[in-house]
Amino acid sequence: MAVTRGATLNLMLGIRSVNMHVEKTPVMDKFGIISSSYYEKLLNFNYQNLSNKKKQKSSPVFSITNEFILKFNETQNPVEKEELLDLARKSIMKCKRKLGLRTLGLGKHVDLPAAWTEVVYLAQCKGEIQDEALNILYASLDQASFDCDHLPALFFVAESILYKLCCDAFLKTYLYSVETKLLKIGYLIFLRLYIYFLHGHLEGFQQALLRLQPFLCALCFAGESYNQHPNILSNAQFILKTSEIICKRELRSGSIFSLIRNQESFGSLNHDTGQRGYEVTHLLWHCVAAWTCVQRDSPRLSDVLHHLIPCKTQLRRKCWVDSVLALLVLGEAAKLHMACLRALMELLRDFLTSILSVQKQEEGNIVDDLSWAWNIVTTYMTILAEVCLYAATSDLRKTALVGFCGCKNSQKSTLLMDKPEEEPELKEASILSLLEYFSSKISDNCDQVIWSGYYSLVYNLVKMFWELQGDEEQGGLRNLIWQTLQKIKNYEKDVRIQNAIKVAQAELNDSTDPFTGYDAKVSSDVGEEVFSKYLGWRIANTLSSLFFPSLGCRSLPSKKPLKQSDHMKYPKEKQESMKKRVLRFTVRERHSLSELPMFPYPDFYTKADEELAKVIDYHWQEELRVRQEEEALCEAKDREDKELEARKHFQEVMKKREEKLHKKTKPYELPPRTEAVSLEKNVTQKS
Template sequence: MSHRPPSSITKEFILKFNQTRNPKEKEQLLSIAKRHILRCQRKLGLRTLGYGEHVNLPTAWTEVIYLAQCKGDIQDEALSMLYASLDHASLDYEQLPVLFFVAESILYRFCCDASQKTYLYLVELKLSKIGYLVFLRLFVFFICGYLEKFEQNLLRLQPYSHALSLSGASYGKYPSVFSNIQFILSVMNIIFKQEISGLSFNPDHNKKLYNTDSDMKQSEFNQRGYKVNHLLWHSVAAWSCVQKNSPQLNKVLKHLIFYKIQFQRSYWLDSALTLMVLGDAAKLNMTCLKALMDLMRDFLSSIISDKSQEENDKVDDFSWAWNIVYMYITVLTEISLYAATSNVRKTALIGFCDCKSSQKITLSMDKSEEQPKLMEMSILGLLDYFSSKLSDNCDHVVWTGYYALVHNMVKMLWELRRNEEQDGFRNKIWRVLQQIKDQDQYGVAHNAINIAQAEVHGPIDPFTTYSRSSSSNVVEDTFCKYIGWRVANTLSKLFFPYIGPHVLHINKGSLKQKQMRYLAKKDSMRKRTLHFTLRDHSLAAEFPLFSYPDFFTKADEELTRIIDHHWQEQLKIQEKEDAIFAANKHNDKEFQEANHWREIMKRREEKLHKKTKPYELPSRIEVISLGKKKHTTLLNCDLYARNSLHESEHDSCMLGRICSH
């Protein structure tokens, strides 16, 4: 499938955006790129978890990959959007062509751009997380059997495998990046070995849950296709029981612990998926959290102990174990942040012990003291254990575990920075980190803290000299919140397909018989090996990846519709009541104003003896009478003046006559 950039995001636009020096032209291009960013946000459905009529994930992922080639804030926002979308988007068969395109783009950036840089940049952290999510989705699609028609796409990815395998020297100091790269390489090796080599998939395996002729030491790969081990199968069964609140959960977890030896297989991808699925179930159920911790305690005890190291001919047999340790710590951190109850979050951080000693912060850096035993598999319990074994020449598992704990605790502080309800939780982590800084003898904590702070704050925009602006509209999550649920839900639909509505009418006897298919006795399960192969692709078109909703899902939807209907009716009633209340309030206000005006006029009439309003002119009759009064007054004044003048003239004449005589 050929991918061409959208009409506005062309190669010329990207080159012009990165090379222009004209400030005015740069501002215009930046404005165009921001409009594309906003359009991609809507197509990705970042606010609706990838749902809605406006969402078009294949197109949006393609546009975002092209926008990520623009330097500066546009690249940073595009990668953040892509990471968030790959985390919460559902798994759909139509996404496969674009997923291969995104995978090839990410591998190209790693092998061609990142390898030429001397230092670690922020873009490499983001590219590694995006690559992890892309190849995780490809691996799930591979288990579902949807990659047979994409051999050409796989061949395009094959040249990057060798180049990426040589990156250990560059990223070995940074487990947060190197673990994602190792996951990508492992997925490519498995897919290439099975798909490109032309191995056929036997649909008969779908009719069986166990193979009585298999041995527990048998490799998980053979000429019949990829087989899912017991551990992953039971973890998905436990997740389904938690989602459906099934009483069979304890039995499923009991069988899951029975197959804990499969956790030590060199093909560790099934173990990684087990941690992810069981960790998502532990966010809702304390029993699943205990089972998860028990699995990891047995794994660490067998890997780190001297006895287990001596029993192995080669130490390199467990060179992959640090990947499991890092993934477990990441899953445990997500549980402590996003679990449904505070009790589960507290247990993931502190442990199951309720004694006061577990509340104290103890880091055993002094090797003269008695080293603590591996008791609590919580964050603080592992921190105490790994710190006691940390040295200049410590085991790689110990070094990785200690680094991962410090790295994830710094990101936890960033994630909890605006959650006022968990201030105590945050203060606890902050005090632990302060003590770690004071006792950092080997520089591991200092390196982990610097990388984590750069990841959450992002002070530098990688591969460029641009500084990252804090005005980004994309809220990037430091951890994956939804991909665990997406993977578990997809695998549950694959392992336990929907049978039909008649399941609700099955009697208890037949229901127990069907449940005992995977809850058999221990002695019989020791001789069996559970392996799932891909479905027959001739029937794949008849059965979608996600089954039809069951009775309870339909009932929930109907209940939601009824609640919405009554809510709309209530809103209409409320609007009518608000309108009546507003009208009554308006009438009361007018009545009060009228009463107030009457009181003013009454007081004016009492003082001035006038009944007119202050701004009202007198009537026409009053004006005429007033004019007549003024005219009469003027006439009287004129007559008086004339009489006075005649009298003065008469007196003057008389005075003249007297003087002449």
């Protein structure tokens, strides 16, 4: 697939004309080598910003050095290349253990700052090592807990990722799969930085923020090259928007964003950026309240959702970062409760309806003000896909896909291949309903919200289908997604929507066509994380502790020495509860309270009595079986005795008859045939 980029990238490094190209097979980007001494100085610089009064440890010694990376990338000797590859794989395994990927970032063996740093080193090695390093970095940033001690390493990773994007990836002629991974990682990093910002923990990192400014400025100019790929552009826009909010608050003397104000329209902030703090929107506050009520099984959930409805107008604010955060938190609540899922779908339905109606009424003045609206729609599509995959019950997953009233029409075609005369009304914001709505409105000159939402739906459907491969319990859901994708692939003529399928396949690093190999099972060693599974839960829990500290929620850990281990901060019970959140039920769920057990679980003595009753019943059944066998034998013997007595009686009767009548025939028995013939002859002679 080749799509021409409609803009030039004006960087400090030069001007280039860019063509967008995504191949079906993964093509690795060749990064320039960044010296390890630069990384060590950068990491030590960030750690010194954490606290000038503390005595810092000496910088960690890493096995991956600048010489190793140069030798790994430039060697042509097959034997030496295999040895270096084996060493790099061992380093990857060590990093996986330090990251705690199997324990959700918890345990004595976990050292996230050191592991993040070494993974960034490994990401400079070409080939499969680079791909695997970025995969485990993305997985770790998704599942790691929030801790202020992670901030220096987090800024280090942020600067490294932005450096690779601006000084290497942007200089390439085509868009590579590594570039999309870097933007996804950058999205997770700045989402975490924004949460730290809301807690007020970025006050000592002004120098680190200043070091990010040139790269963020370059990203502003490069963002136009992603116009044909809304999901990639959305990640870049989120990085820029959160950076602007943080820098306006922390860098009071001004930032580099003031230089590009005329070229990038960010809009004014509708927040209180005074000395005391940062005021969030009521929509975000109510979404966090709803999540807290779901976690605590509070009866006030209905009241919170009722007060959430009037806040839906805040989705149309130009400062859309808080709106994205609100949808993310409400999406986590929707994975656990049907009422929250209904509220989430109603929010986006009303948002879409109001945005499109306003654009129709005043197209001349409102379009520029609502140019950010597609970011909200794109984020919602990803959240809805995660609900459809990771919700707690099958009812929630099915509702996210077909909607509340979609069960009756699930067999019908979800795409309107022939555009109807009257445009269909958007009744609910489920996946299939939105597909039908967007497919009826798609055209060459349609609004960006329409085609971006349609693109994101198809893009996420391909990833959902890939995620469900090998899961026999979700076979029906996977088949419905596959049928929908087949219809899109066969009947949708819009090039942008067809590109969404190709881009998603390229990001999955899939060498086979999932449309023809849908029965193939995915191996357990696949390292590519399709969706973020844990970060939403981490953010909702952290914001709940910030907004409702009186409920006893655990807030972000304060800044303290690095000696304290992570396993002391989070008990094992929290780890187990977090694991249960993403498990799917393998039994049929109870749909009503009448099916719930009405009695408590039995104690030890009750169980012992039940076991004793079982033993007694078993022996009683054995004794009953023996008695039945004895009775059967007695009955058979009595029957034989009666038959023998009847036979003796008959013999006595016949003996007496023979003595009296001199006949051996039985009573009422005809004589033999010879006797009858002689008797007949005698009668005829006499006559």
